[in-house]
Amino acid sequence: MNKKLIYIFLFTLFTFWFSGCGDDKELEEYKNNMDTFYSDISEYDNIINSIDANAETSVQELLSALDGIEGRFAWMASLTVPEEFSSIETLSAEASEYMTNAVSLYHQAFESETFDSDSAESAKAYYDRANQNVQYILSILHGDVPDGDDIPYSESSE
Numbered sequence: 001m002n003k004k005l006i007y008i009f010l011f012t013l014f015t016f017w018f019s020g021c022g023d024d025k026e027l028e029e030y031k032n033n034m035d036t037f038y039s040d041i042s043e044y045d046n047i048i049n050s051i052d053a054n055a056e057t058s059v060q061e062l063l064s065a066l067d068g069i070e071g072r073f074a075w076m077a078s079l080t081v082p083e084e085f086s087s088i089e090t091l092s093a094e095a096s097e098y099m100t101n102a103v104s105l106y107h108q109a110f111e112s113e114t115f116d117s118d119s120a121e122s123a124k125a126y127y128d129r130a131n132q133n134v135q136y137i138l139s140i141l142h143g144d145v146p147d148g149d150d151i152p153y154s155e156s157s158e
Contacts, residue, residue: 027082034141037076041134044069059110066103073099073130088137095133102126 047065051058077096081089105123109116139145 026080027084030079030082030085031141033079034076034137037072038134038138040072041069044072063103063107063110066106070099070103085140088140091133091137091140095130095137098126098130098133102130 044065047068048062051061051065055061073096077092079092081092102123105119105126109120109123112119
């Protein structure tokens with residue numbers, strides 16, 4: 001009888017451990033994807049910071065880098081978010097939308113016959129908001145609750 005209880009206990013323990021691995025795997029994959037996202041954004045930041053403002057191609061280089069950033073934000077927003085970080089889904093979608101608006105307005109500002117400062121100012125506001133959402137996401141992934149009333153954050157019920 002004792003052997004049977006030990007086998008049941010071990011089987012139950014193994015079942016719990018094995019079923020938990022799937023969640024950990026999904027979470028680990030998401031965190032790895034987010035690490036890739038942050039690394040890619042850092043590379044684009046380096047590209048933007050290395051643009052020679054006096055070069056003839058500076059505007060095209062900037063807009064090209066911004067297009068790349070927009071693509072990475074869209075990819076990040078398309079990732080499947082693990083349940084324990086469900087509040088990130090809204091932040092990701094908003095960040096992607098903000099970046100899309102920012103890049104569109106930057107194109108409008110720089111590709112106008114004369115520089116459109118109003119579009120550039122609006123673009124900067126969207127760009128800053130997109131990056132703020134990305135900072136909120138990073139905080140949540142690190143286990144911190146970001147400050148602010150406008151953050152769609154809710155703690156998961158585990």
